[in-house]
Amino acid sequence: MSKSSLTGTRIRARRNLRGLRQSDLAQMVGVSPSYMNLIEHNRRKVSAPLLQAVAQALGVSEDALVQDGDIRFVEGARAAALRTDANLADLERVDEFAGRFPGWAKVLADTQARVERLERVVEHLSDRMTHDPYLGAALHEIISAVTSVQSTAAILNDSDDIAPEWQARFHENILNDSKRLAEGAVALVNYLDTADDTESGLAAPQEEVEAWLARMGFHYPALETMPLADLSRLVEGQVELSSDASRVLALQWLVRLQEDTRALPLDPFVDAMMELGAAPDQLAQHFGVPLPQVLRRLAMLPADDDRLTAHAMPGLVVCDGSGTLVLRRAVDGFPMPRFGGGCPLWPLYQALHCPGRPLRVTLLTDGRMGRRFTAYAICAPEMAPGFDIPPVMQSTMLVVPDSGPTNLPAGQQPLVVGGSCRTCAQQDCPARREPSILVTFA
Known part of the structure; x- marks a missing residue:
């Protein structure tokens, strides 16, 4: 070119x-x-x-x-x-x-670019140390074994008149603790070793699924016509899906994506977008489908479709009723945490308080180079309600880049949000739940 x-x-x-x-x-x-x-x-x-x-x-x-x-x-x-x-x-x-x-x-x-990459590494390591229970338990086991060996060795070194039977017991304790230390170290290395294809990989099952979906571009054209029984073969032999748990989650999302593609076939859906614009509420009314399904479909469209060049590819965040993120599709300029919850001000969480009510909010990401987005969010039950069955809720948020001016008219100022409290520099945010690792608080 x-x-x-x-x-x-x-x-x-x-x-x-x-x-x-x-x-x-x-x-x-x-x-x-x-x-x-x-x-x-x-x-x-x-x-x-x-x-x-x-x-x-x-x-x-x-x-x-x-x-x-x-x-x-x-x-x-x-x-x-x-x-x-x-x-x-x-x-x-x-x-x-x-x-x-x-x-x-x-x-x-x-x-x-290097500074930004290093900041993401710091965020990743900090969140991993904070939220990964296995890593914390493994480190605790190693520290416990080291402390035990050190204490026993100190007793043997400082005492000259230890009875033979006690010496033998102390030696046995050192041997056992040394084995425990070695096993703990090996387990930790295996857990952190991404080259290993066993259950002890670095990524959590959800992360493996997201990496797999990202490699596909969050779009599988075959899902439009493939029979439901054939979906299981799509998750076999995938390098990102290294655990049974990740393959189960991947199959669940394939079923969901297939339901979306069949309810909203690609060509008619894109034609409707050309006519109505990327307005989720109008598209949902046009096709007679729930709004969350339209939000997911908009986030799963093929990025290489020439008909969609005028529409910026959006991001997607889905959480369950506890606020736990269950799916993330990243979009440039809108940080999404790897572990834990996102920014409490996200419309994703506000929608949990008003199920069935769609929200549309203009967002501005934190920082001097903050970017503007339009967020569409709604919370809906995952299954039909029944007597004596608590509702299982899920909130969905579509994040669309907005290239318009940052400064809006009075009364229409965007809501400033971060990715998570630990990586947000807004010190006076009323929703802050923990200090940021990027700034020093007085």
């Missing part, structure tokens, strides 16, 4: 950096929003006069929209600067900086 053929992609990236809506840019340059959408998806060439108008509206040179200047460097340099007390006026010249010094811009972008 030639560099000029990606002009629309660069226009879209620059527009998002400026916080402009697609319709706003179209109005500024005198074209229709639908035509601007075709341009941004590289389906229409940009004439020289229009390119000049777009460049002027975005405050960049025409070369920046035609030549292969990596937008990632611009975004990375901006994100790195926002971590400091840099003059915000200088940030408006980050395009100029990246154009004049692309090497340094790449260094900043790569450094910023």
Whole structure:
């Protein structure tokens, strides 16, 4: 693909950096929003006069929209600067900086990406130490064995007149504790060793299922027509599904996904989206299906379908009545915790308090580089209610990226949320349940 053929992609990236809506840019340059959408998806060439108008509206040179200047460097340099007390006026010249010094811009972008990866590692390790009961028990067993060996050895070393029968008993204790220490260490290593394909892998069953679904793109075209009895063969021999528990969970989700695809076949569903837009409530009414089913279907559409290029791929979070996350589909810019619960302010949890009532909330993720999303959430029973049977509830939240301006009109300010309390820097949040590992509290 030639560099000029990606002009629309660069226009879209620059527009998002400026916080402009697609319709706003179209109005500024005198074209229709639908035509601007075709341009941004590289389906229409940009004439020289229009390119000049777009460049002027975005405050960049025409070369920046035609030549292969990596937008990632611009975004990375901006994100790195926002971590400091840099003059915000200088940030408006980050395009100029990246154009004049692309090497340094790449260094900043790569450094910023590494910092973000390390933060995710810190979050992962902290949450694992906090919430993984097996890891805590294994470490406790090792520490207990080490302490016992040390105490027994100290007695033998400090006492010269120990009776032979007691010496033999102490020696036996050291031997047994040493075996216990070795077995505990081996068990811990096996638990942390992802290369092992037994039940002692690093990932929990839910994580294995999510990794498997992610590799598939959360979409299985064969589910539209495959008989229910054949689903079990889809989970056999999958490298991510290394445990019996993960295969059981995967099969359960395949059954659910097949129900969704049969109730909402791909082609009619996409056609309805083209007509009605990605409005979950209207789609649910159009097909006569429950709203949670539409939310799941929207999150499981194929990312490579050309008909969906105008729609950003959303994220999905599902929890049960206890608030435990049972499925996550990540979306860039919206952090989702690996263990434990998410941010208490998520509409996912608010929906648990009002079953059957759909919620739509504009969210802004925590941080100076926070991103805006529209969240759709609803809580519904998983089975038909019955006498003497407590309802089994499940809450579903679809998270759709919003490229519009961050600042909304008065009275329509977005709700600022984090991924979890342990990784959120909002110190004065009334819903905080534990300190953050990213900031120091007084």
